[in-house]
Amino acid sequence: MKKIIYTILLAILMSNLVQSQEAAGSIGSMSSYPVVYKYDEQVTWYFDLSATTFAPTEDVYIWIWSPSEPDAGNWEHSSDFAKLTYVKDGVWSFTLTPTVYFSKTPEEIAASAGFWFRLKNYDGSKQSEVANMAYTDFSSFYTANELIRSYPEKPTIDKAVSILFNSNLKEGFEGVPSVHFHSGLNDWAVLQEYQAWLPDVSEKTKLKDLGNGFYRMDLIPQEYYNTEPGFVMENITFLMVAKDWTTNSGDQIIYAGEFIPPPPPSFGFFPLQISQKDFLGMSRKNNESGVNKLIYTITAGSKVITGEFGGNTAEIKGFVNLVSELDGIQGLTEIHVLVKDNKDKTISDTTMPLKILDK
Known part of the structure; x- marks a missing residue:
């Protein structure tokens, strides 16, 4: 119990130390392969970061302090041995043999508070919330x-x-x-x-x-x-x-367990009728794993407006200020809106009529 309390207190202290840095968000689902393993066996841990701000092109590192702290003192310049491997769809992996990585015996690891860590970028300017990799004792x-x-x-x-x-x-x-x-x-x-x-x-x-x-x-x-x-x-x-x-x-x-497929993604604009004096909203819910951005291109006559919204698998939502973007443009009757996700998949490709306002 004392070790668990110490680990939690250390996590709180670390939160205070890094509070001025960018919070990447909470790690999603975590798993291991194999599902059950001994502490002296090689195992691969998997982390779903699709709901965080970590991009597939970023280098991500593990900074772990329990059962021990292999990369101690290197918060601002993580060691290469702590680097994760990008798999796909916002999932990263880390392969280790616990007894080797932590320089601990199986008995010492079993008696510890468990595997407590953050995921971070190289210099520590961005980090996830504190997380714990569960271990199944078989x-x-x-x-x-x-x-x-x-x-x-x-x-x-x-x-x-x-x-x-x-x-x-x-x-x-x-x-x-x-x-x-x-x-x-x-x-x-x-x-x-x-x-x-x-x-x-x-x-x-x-x-x-x-x-x-x-x-x-x-x-x-x-x-x-x-x-x-x-x-x-x-x-x-x-x-x-x-x-x-x-x-x-x-x-x-x-x-087999019952396989429940996730609900299909749903995308929509709001309001359904717009003028160039409105804010155009767009929302996509139930996003696929790894999809965390909507990237839009709006063509209004000769003007092209581009931008993006961030979010997570639950929802990505944002607004485009047509009031300022289309200010002073005369005679517009429609706009063309192309929306893609961060995997370059087309979500919507449509022409929207503009409501003509009374002068």
Whole structure:
């Protein structure tokens, strides 16, 4: 408890130190691959920064102070080893082996307050809110007398899943060179078989040996099975198979979680009728991951007006002051408005009539 309180107090102190700098916003969803891992294993952390002001072209660094502070003293010039990698759609990643990165034993990391950090630019002039990367302790599986356990319990097609296997509960696995994942989706409708005679398939389907007869399989279903867009996963059916099919676990099944697609994006102008003496508003809600700007080009006769609005996945909204922009221009009956997002996708390309005001 004392360590947790100390960590929170340190975060508050750091907030005071950097309060004059640019706040990039809060980190969105965070995840790891594999989903569950030991502290002495390599893991990749993922951070959704699509709702922050970090741009895909920026260099982003992690500044972490718990369980230890590997980049201590370098707030104004982050070290290269603390640099994140841009993945796509506003998501960055950071790969580490916790025991190596923090110079701590697994026991010391487990006893710490956890992984507390900020994400920042190189010189620290921009930083995220304080965040904590959650860790899932799966050690109870070793004594649970369960054959199979899935993290999460009900996986979805586009997110990582870790499947644990206790081979001690099945005869014939003791001393086998390797264990493989012979599997399919939706009652074997989509297959990824274990084909022992094909080296690349044998490697792809191989489970990680955790020692003492325990194994783990890590995958993202839509990537692992190469499913078509729109495929709905209902279950993962599988066997855990010893090398060369000398024995197997028997049929197993993991039911998928309900996949709830996000609501479609919606865009609109307001008010619906405008004159050149109005403010033109535009709003887009339910934006795709990584979309955080609307970039507009308004053509009014010979005049071209450009600009952009920032926002997040929930909504991007802004106004254009036509009163000042079109002041003194006579005879306008319409304007052309082109709106794109920060990925250069056209959101709206329309001509809007202008209401003629009485003189």
